[in-house]
Structure formats: structure tokens, C-alpha cells
Amino acid sequence: xxxxVLTQAINVVYGVSTLAAVTLGLAVIxxxxxxxxxxxxxxxxxxxxxxxxxxxxGWPFLAAVPVTLLVCGLLGYVVERIxxxxxxxxxxxxxxxxxxxxLLLREAAKAIFGRGYHSLTIPVPGTLHFLGTEYPTxxxxxxxxxxxxxxxxxxxxxxxxxxxxxxxxxGNPELAQAQGISVRKLASATxxxxxxxxxxxxxxxxxxxxxxxxxxxxxxxxxxxVLVVGGLxxxxxxxxxxxxxxxxxxxxxxxxxxTYGYFTMLVLAILVMWLRPRGIVAQR
Amino acid sequence: xxxxRLAFDDVTGGYGSTMIVRGASGAVxxxxxxxxxxxNGVGKTxxxxxxxxxxxxxxxxxxxxxxxxxxxxxxxxRRIGMTYCPQERPVFDDLSVHDNLTLTRADRRLESFRPYxxxxxxLESRLRQHAGTLSGxxxxxxxxxxxxxxxxxxxxLDEPSEGVQWxxxxxxxxxxxxxxxxxAAFIVVEQNLAFAERIADAYLVMDQGRAVLxxxxxxxxxxxxLAHLHV
Amino acid sequence: xxxxxQGFTRRRFLGSGAALGAGAGIGIGSFPMRxxxxxxxxxxxxxxxxxxxxxxFGPTQRACAELAAEEINQKGGILGRPIKLYxxxxxxxxxxxxxxxxxxxxEDDVDLFIGSHDSATREALVATIKGKVPYIYTPxxxxxxxxxxxxxxxDTPPQQIHPSVAWMMKDHGAKSFYFIGDDYVWPRKSNEYAxxxxxxxxxxxxxxxxxPFGAPNKFEEVVTRIKAVKPDAVLITxxxxxxxxxxxTFAGFGLDKDIARLSLLLEENTLxxxxxxxxxxxxxxxxxxxxAPGKANxxxxxxxxxxxxxxxxxxxxxxxxxYDGVSCAKALVEKAGGTNARRCMAAxxxxxxxxASGPWKMYNQHVDKTMYLALCKGTEFDIIKTFxxxxxxxxxxx
Numbered sequence: 001x002x003x004x005v006l007t008q009a010i011n012v013v014y015g016v017s018t019l020a021a022v023t024l025g026l027a028v029i030x031x032x033x034x035x036x037x038x039x040x041x042x043x044x045x046x047x048x049x050x051x052x053x054x055x056x057x058g059w060p061f062l063a064a065v066p067v068t069l070l071v072c073g074l075l076g077y078v079v080e081r082i083x084x085x086x087x088x089x090x091x092x093x094x095x096x097x098x099x100x101x102x103l104l105l106r107e108a109a110k111a112i113f114g115r116g117y118h119s120l121t122i123p124v125p126g127t128l129h130f131l132g133t134e135y136p137t138x139x140x141x142x143x144x145x146x147x148x149x150x151x152x153x154x155x156x157x158x159x160x161x162x163x164x165x166x167x168x169x170x171g172n173p174e175l176a177q178a179q180g181i182s183v184r185k186l187a188s189a190t191x192x193x194x195x196x197x198x199x200x201x202x203x204x205x206x207x208x209x210x211x212x213x214x215x216x217x218x219x220x221x222x223x224x225x226v227l228v229v230g231g232l233x234x235x236x237x238x239x240x241x242x243x244x245x246x247x248x249x250x251x252x253x254x255x256x257x258x259t260y261g262y263f264t265m266l267v268l269a270i271l272v273m274w275l276r277p278r279g280i281v282a283q284r
Numbered sequence: 285x286x287x288x289r290l291a292f293d294d295v296t297g298g299y300g301s302t303m304i305v306r307g308a309s310g311a312v313x314x315x316x317x318x319x320x321x322x323x324n325g326v327g328k329t330x331x332x333x334x335x336x337x338x339x340x341x342x343x344x345x346x347x348x349x350x351x352x353x354x355x356x357x358x359x360x361x362r363r364i365g366m367t368y369c370p371q372e373r374p375v376f377d378d379l380s381v382h383d384n385l386t387l388t389r390a391d392r393r394l395e396s397f398r399p400y401x402x403x404x405x406x407l408e409s410r411l412r413q414h415a416g417t418l419s420g421x422x423x424x425x426x427x428x429x430x431x432x433x434x435x436x437x438x439x440x441l442d443e444p445s446e447g448v449q450w451x452x453x454x455x456x457x458x459x460x461x462x463x464x465x466x467x468a469a470f471i472v473v474e475q476n477l478a479f480a481e482r483i484a485d486a487y488l489v490m491d492q493g494r495a496v497l498x499x500x501x502x503x504x505x506x507x508x509x510l511a512h513l514h515v
Numbered sequence: 516x517x518x519x520x521q522g523f524t525r526r527r528f529l530g531s532g533a534a535l536g537a538g539a540g541i542g543i544g545s546f547p548m549r550x551x552x553x554x555x556x557x558x559x560x561x562x563x564x565x566x567x568x569x570x571x572f573g574p575t576q577r578a579c580a581e582l583a584a585e586e587i588n589q590k591g592g593i594l595g596r597p598i599k600l601y602x603x604x605x606x607x608x609x610x611x612x613x614x615x616x617x618x619x620x621x622e623d624d625v626d627l628f629i630g631s632h633d634s635a636t637r638e639a640l641v642a643t644i645k646g647k648v649p650y651i652y653t654p655x656x657x658x659x660x661x662x663x664x665x666x667x668x669x670d671t672p673p674q675q676i677h678p679s680v681a682w683m684m685k686d687h688g689a690k691s692f693y694f695i696g697d698d699y700v701w702p703r704k705s706n707e708y709a710x711x712x713x714x715x716x717x718x719x720x721x722x723x724x725x726x727p728f729g730a731p732n733k734f735e736e737v738v739t740r741i742k743a744v745k746p747d748a749v750l751i752t753x754x755x756x757x758x759x760x761x762x763x764t765f766a767g768f769g770l771d772k773d774i775a776r777l778s779l780l781l782e783e784n785t786l787x788x789x790x791x792x793x794x795x796x797x798x799x800x801x802x803x804x805x806x807a808p809g810k811a812n813x814x815x816x817x818x819x820x821x822x823x824x825x826x827x828x829x830x831x832x833x834x835x836x837x838y839d840g841v842s843c844a845k846a847l848v849e850k851a852g853g854t855n856a857r858r859c860m861a862a863x864x865x866x867x868x869x870x871a872s873g874p875w876k877m878y879n880q881h882v883d884k885t886m887y888l889a890l891c892k893g894t895e896f897d898i899i900k901t902f903x904x905x906x907x908x909x910x911x912x913x
Contacts, residue, residue, distance in 0.1 A: 117788025180362035210759035218731030
């Protein structure tokens with residue numbers, strides 16, 4: 001195969017898989033709890049800053065993982081407790097509340113790290129000879145990790161006992177409670193899982209992008225498009241949404257240019273909202 | 285008379301500021317079935333929700349094995365020995381029949397359900413199906429089996445016979461009798477008087493949120509009972 | 516709005532009249548110096564990015580403007596009036612900024628505007644101010660602003676592109692160029708100019724490509740295309756986070772070894788974001804770098820760090836331009852003897868003022884400058900070439 005076409009093909013896979021990874025946390029919280037967490041991008045930002053702190057302190061790159069889990073987990077727990085819990089089943093109120101939270105987190109990042117850009121040394125530099133073309137090693141690793149994490153979570157959700165409990169909680173919270181499942185604890189755990197996943201995605205992308213207080217805005221926007229297109233709350237929807245949004249953007253950007261790629265993505269999102277408001281993979 | 289498994293005294297409560305149940309009292313002892321009767325909308329379901337802690341009691345006290353329940357959460361009431369089978373949305377539609385039965389069982393095995401499958405073979409044939417695809421009566425059967433198989437000292441059933449075929453209702457009666465023989469207590473909300481008369485040891489008749497008539501089946505005046513059930 | 520502003524103006528007029536009276540009263544006594552202090556301040560509306568993505572530059576813009584104002588005020592202000600700055604947000608939509616401009620003119624009676632912001636906002640402001648108040652525009656821009664009573668001290672394409680691209684072609688042997696930019700007026704006009712320069716020098720442009728401005732862009736596809744056509748150099752007119760993203764992706768794909776990059780808005784903050792591992796073979800050409808040589812910059816930096824200390828905001832061309840803007844304002848107004856528009860326009864022709872980079876001379880509403888070509892060394896700029904006295908190339912008639 002022509003190396004250019006092949007590289008562009010890998011770009012598409014890269015675009016789709018990383019987009020799925022970045023959206024995962026938002027999808028978990030929105031799909032399972034019905035809360036649209038506008039501060040999702042800021043949790044991604046926290047992960048990225050954790051990676052920055054780890055490098056600044058001279059720790060290995062992966063030291064960012066426990067730091068992120070601690071910060072995002074703790075923050076997610078507190079936020080769910082004091083901000084989200086009183087507002088379940090009030091979608092607009094949670095929207096406003098998490099929007100406020102995103103402002104707060106952004107300002108906090110400004111206060112702690114300053115307004116400027118930070119950058120990370122890529123932990124695995126260089127390119128790899130892959131299927132007859134050169135591709136950045138770190139991006140190949142990211143593709144592998146993203147696909148593993150997303151599929152792993154999907155399998156866990158559909159097979160594990162906790163996954164079944166979560167599905168039970170979503171489907172019929174009162175009955176779940178009647179059967180001894182603590183809906184509150186499970187919702188809290190779900191929210192924390194979502195924020196932690198966002199943070200972990202932030203670590204993954206940190207070496208590739210400028211780390212700055214406003215970086216979260218990019219991610220929440222694209223993740224939101226994925227949910228709009230894919231449909232809310234279904235795992236298949238997450239994959240198809242990421243495939244459509246990431247794929248269309250990458251493919252059109254590859255064959256035409258980025259403006260058309262972005263334009264097509266917006267048109268597609270609008271069309272889906274208009275024609276299939278419940279997403280291309282409508283729920284049963 | 286043995287000490288009651290569950291006793292509730294002057295219970296008042298409802299949704300928000302609307303009080304649906306106003307001063308209901310009653311008790312059920314081990315091995316006994318208490319049937320809660322009454323017309324539609326008199327607060328029978330609300331009473332069960334109050335007893336199981338889904339709604340807070342405005343006044344009154346509920347004691348389980350002589351222990352006040354206070355504001356204990358539903359999942360904790362389940363843990364201390366209560367089971368609840370709701371009238372509406374009785375099963376998890378998104379889960380398979382198998383998952384519905386074994387949701388809170390660590391081993392996920394169906395062994396303990398074998399006797400129930402003998403009574404209700406329809407369940408065994410639908411194990412892999414989503415519970416949402418069952419008929420209303422089949423869902424009730426599933427919910428009933430799930431509840432009884434929990435083997436708890438107290439079972440709250442909200443209209444278990446609704447939409448269920450008569451032969452399955454008879455199997456339900458047999459299953460309840462089997463459990464009461466082992467010492468379990470039941471509070472059953474029913475509209476179906478024929479079924480209630482087959483299982484009840486005692487009645488509690490509600491009207492407009494109040495317990496207006498109570499007594500053991502043997503001494504209950506059937507005419508007065510009927511007067512409260514028909515408009 | 517009008518009513519309120521009138522009321523406000525009258526109240527304020529009464530207030531200042533009383534203050535003047537009081538000042539005069541004391542002046543008659545034994546403190547004649549008070550008169551100078553009580554003089555009406557010279558009010559400058561300062562449009563800088565206090566919000567939005569460009570707010571990265573806000574602190575430096577403000578700090579530099581305040582330093583200039585302080586220095587001028589210590590020497591008696593402008594025409595004896597102390598400068599008072601009105602820092603105003605220009606980081607949002609142009610329409611918001613024009614509202615602020617109207618308020619500053621009607622309620623605060625500002626004497627002059629200085630703006631360090633994008634071209635869309637400049638065009639909106641020019642249309643709003645309509646030459647009633649002198650307006651000095653300061654950052655890097657695409658050229659062509661000749662509106663009445665508007666004075667531009669920004670770097671123009673002939674200043675940025677002509678020397679640097681010609682150097683890259685002659686001294687660096689670059690023949691083929693790839694253009695990548697954000698999709699708005701500055702990149703498009705700059706590329707238009709760069710095409711001419713490249714054609715004049717016998718080179719060619721292999722592709723010209725834009726990404727949507729303000730969208731969450733990613734650059735894997737662009738970089739793959741660049742890799743396929745293998746140009747000698749890439750001319751980058753991306754700004755901010757896009758500039759960082761592109762350059763990090765470019766280096767990540769290993770293209771930095773063989774292909775040179777010239778970025779037209781690459782200053783200290785952006786380079787810090789690009790990082791040491793992605794800045795090989797990357798050039799920038801501007802009139803100011805924090806480590807630019809020359810006595811004027813040494814003195815400016817000494818004063819800046821004396822005032823703000825070690826935690827001072829990062830110096831970069833976007834920010835220092837505000838210092839130059841205030842300095843230009845003083846020279847212009849004093850030469851014109853006030854802020855009369857016609858007199859200011861006349862005074863601007865041949866106006867000389869002190870910038871942080873040394874004396875600049877204005878004609879045709881623009882200034883000629885010394886330009887620097889820098890090669891990135893890690894996260895520092897290494898100035899490898901100085902081009903003195905580069906003409907702005909604008910043909911406005913004063």
C-alpha cells in the first residue's frame with residue numbers, strides 16, 4: 001500500500017481511538033447517571049497537569065497515574081457528594097453546576113500553574129517502522145492503550161457483577177435499592193470512575209498537546225459531539241460516535257483539508273440531532 | 285401469641301407534603317400472612333413504600349423484630365431481613381431473566397431456584413431473554429420468585445397476582461404456604477379477593493389513607509369487607 | 516444608556532470642577548505644585564486580552580503599559596498631564612470590545628486608544644472610533660491599515676517575511692515551501708505576500724493550507740501530507756495552541772530533522788509550549804525577542820524586572836508592543852500639541868519615538884524597524900541574524 005495512504009489510515013485509527021478514550025469518562029457519567037458533566041474537559045486537564053507535575057518533579061511518566069487517580073478521584077467524590085447528588089434528575093441544573101465547576105477548575109489551574117503553555121517531553125520518542133511506514137511510537141502506543149481501555153471497560157460493564165448492578169441501577173433504581181444495592185454508593189463510584197477516566201485520558205494526551213488552563217474546552221466539545229452522534233448511554237453508541245466524528249474529521253482532513261473536516265463534523269452533528277435525535281444507534 | 289415480626293403504629297406519610305397514608309397501624313407475626321386490602325388509590329402501595337423506607341414516615345414508628353427502623357435506607361432494610369416486590373416495574377427490563385434472579389448472588393448459580401422452576405417452568409425456558417420481553421404476568425412471576433428465593437424473614441408483596449394466570453396464582457399460594465410453614469411473614473397488598481382469601485391469616489382494610497378494618501380471617505365479616513372494596 | 520452617560524458626565528464634570536476649584540484655592544496658598552498634580556489625567560483606553568484564549572498575553576501587556584506610563588509620569592506625563600490607563604478586555608467578540616470603546620469615549624472621555632489584539636477587533640474598533648480619538652495599533656499584523664487617525668507600530672509582512680524568507684532561500688537553500696495557517700485574514704494576507712517573495716527568488720509554493728481558527732484542531736493529517744510532498748521549508752501562520760500542536764506533531768512524526776520551519780507568530784510563550792524536543796530547525800522573525808541585543812532592550816528589561824521582580828510576566832513581543840504604544844502616544848500627542856486628529860495625522864509623518872528596541876520612525880502611519888531572525892535552541896531563541904532598518908512597505912498617504 002502507498003505509505004501516504006497507509007499513514008493517513010493510521011491517522012484515522014489514531015483519531016478515532018484517542019477520541020473514544022477521551023470521551024469515555026463523559027460517556028460513563030452521562031450515559032449512566034444522566035449528568036452532562038461540562039467540567040469533563042477540566043478533569044482531562046487535571047490529568048495533563050499531573051503528567052506535567054510528575055515530569056517537573058523528576059518522577060517517571062507513569063507516576064502521573066496515581067497522582068491523577070488521587071486528585072480526580074477525590075475531586076470527583078466531593079463534587080458528586082455536594083454538587084451532583086442534590087441535582088440528580090435535574091439535567092439543566094447539573095449542566096449549570098458543572099459549568100460553574102469547570103470555570104472554577106480552570107481558574108484554579110491558572111492560579112497554580114499560570115496562564116502560559118507547558119509542554120512535556122514525549123516519554124517514548126521517535127518513530128517506529130510499522131507496516132511499511134514510519135509512525136510516531138508514542139501515538140502507536142496510545143492507539144493500543146485506548147483500544148484496550150475502551151474495550152476492557154465495555155467487556156467489564158457487560159460481564160462483571162458490578163457492571164450488571166450499574167445496569168440494574170440505571171434501569172430501575174428503586175428495585176435495585178430494594179435488592180440491597182446502594183444506589184448512592186454506586187452512583188458515587190460511577191461518577192468517580194468517570195472523572196478518573198477523564199484524568200487518565202489527560203495523561204495520555206499530555207505529551208502531545210500544549211498543557212494550559214483552557215485545554216479542557218477542546219475535549220469537552222469533541223466528546224460532546226461524539227455523544228450527540230453516537231446516542232446517549234449506549235456503549236455501541238460511544239464507539240460509533242467516536243468512529244463517525246473522529247473518522248469523518250480525520251478522513252476529510254486527510255483527503256481535503258482540516259476546514260472541510262471540521263465543517264463536515266459540525267454538519268453531521270446537526271443532521272444527527274435533527275434526524276436522529278437519539279443518536280445513530282438508538283436505544284431499544 | 286408470638287412477638288410480631290413487623291409492627292407499625294400510627295404511620296403517616298406520602299409524597300412531599302401530600303399525606304397519602306394517615307395513621308395506619310398493624311402487625312404481622314412469623315408464619316403469618318397479612319393482606320392489605322382496599323380500593324384503588326387508598327394508599328396500600330404507599331404503605332408498603334413507607335414500611336420499606338422508600339418514603340419517610342411523617343409520624344409513627346415501625347419496628348422489625350422489636351427494633352425501631354427509624355430512617356433506615358431501603359438497601360439496609362433488605363440486609364436486616366426484609367424483601368420487597370413492587371407492583372409497578374417489578375423487574376429489571378434491561379437484564380436477562382437469569383441476571384434478574386441472581387443479581388445479588390455472588391455465585392450467579394441457579395441451583396436454589398430449581399424448586400421454583402418446577403412450579404413456574406415458564407421462567408426456566410426464558411432464562412436468557414431480557415426480562416423486558418416478558419408479559420406483565422410473567423414479570424410478576426419473575427419478581428415473586430426472586431423475592432421468595434431471597435429466603436428472608438419478612439416479604440412485602442405488592443399485588444403479586446396482577447395479570448398472572450390462575451394456575452400460577454395457585455402455585456404462588458402454595459409457595460407462600462411453604463414459606464410461612466418455615467416461619468416467614470408476609471404483608472401482601474391485593475386487589476384479588478379470591479387470592480387474598482386463600483392466603484390471608486389477617487386483613488388490614490384501608491380507606492382514604494386510614495386502616496378502617498382489621499382482624500383475623502376467621503372472624504372477619506365478609507359483608508363489611510366487601511363494602512369497603514366496592515364503590 | 517445615553518441618558519445615564521449624560522448624567523454621569525455631568526456629575527463627573529461638577530466633581531472635577533469642584534476639585535479644580537479646591538486645587539486652585541490651595542494653589543493660591545503655599546502649595547503651587549499641587550496644580551500640576553491636579554491637572555486632568557491623560558486617559559488612554561488600553562485594549563488587551565483579559566479573557567479568552569489570548570489572555571495568556573494579558574498580564575505582560577498590562578505590565579508593560581503600566582511601566583511605560585510610570586516612566587512617562589515621572590518625567591511629567593504627556594503635556595504635563597499624568598497618564599491614566601483604562602485596561603479594557605479585547606479578548607472576546609469584536610462587538611463586545613466596540614461597546615467598551617463607546618463607553619470609554621462617552622463616559623470616560625478617553626484621550627487616546629492603544630490596542631494589542633487581532634485584526635477583526637481592529638477593524639471593528641476603527642469603524643466605531645471613526646478617527647475621533649487617536650488609535651495606536653501595536654501587535655504583528657497583515658498590513659494595509661490606513662484609516663484616518665490610526666497609527667500602526669506593528670510588524671508588517673514586508674518586515675517579517677521579506678528578510679526571513681529571502682534569507683532562508685539564499686543562505687539556507689530552501690526552494691519549495693508549504694504554507695499552513697489558521698483561517699483568518701492575517702495568515703491569508705501574509706501568505707499572499709510570501710508567495711510574491713518566493714516567486715521573486717525563484718522558489719515555489721507546493722501547497723497552501725488552512726485550518727479553522729478557534730476549532731479544536733489536530734495536525735496528524737496535515738503533517739502526513741507535508742511528509743509526502745517533502746518541501747524544503749514550512750511557513751507557519753498558526754497562532755497560539757494551534758502553533759504548539761502543529762509543531763509538536765511535526766516533530767513527533769520526525770519531520771523536524773530535514774524540513775525547516777519558519778513561524779510568523781512564534782514568541783516566548785508559544786515556544787515554551789512547543790518545548791525543547793519539538794523545536795529543532797524552527798525559526799521565528801520578529802522585531803522583538805526578550806533576549807534581543809541592543810542597549811534599549813537592556814534598559815527596558817532592567818526597568819521591567821526592577822518594577823515587577825523575578826515573578827514578572829514573561830516578556831514577549833505581544834506585551835512589549837504596549838510599552839511601545841504608550842511611548843508612541845506621548846511622542847505623537849506632544850508633537851501635535853494635543854489630540855486634534857488633523858494635527859496628529861500631520862505630526863505622525865516623520866515622528867520619532869523610543870521603543871523598547873530603540874528609536875522608531877513613523878511615516879505613512881507605520882514604522883520601520885530592525886528585524887531579528889531567531890533559530891530555536893531548546894526553549895530559547897538564538898538570534899542568528901539582524902536585519903537593520905527594514906521598511907514597513909505600506910503606502911498610506913498621511
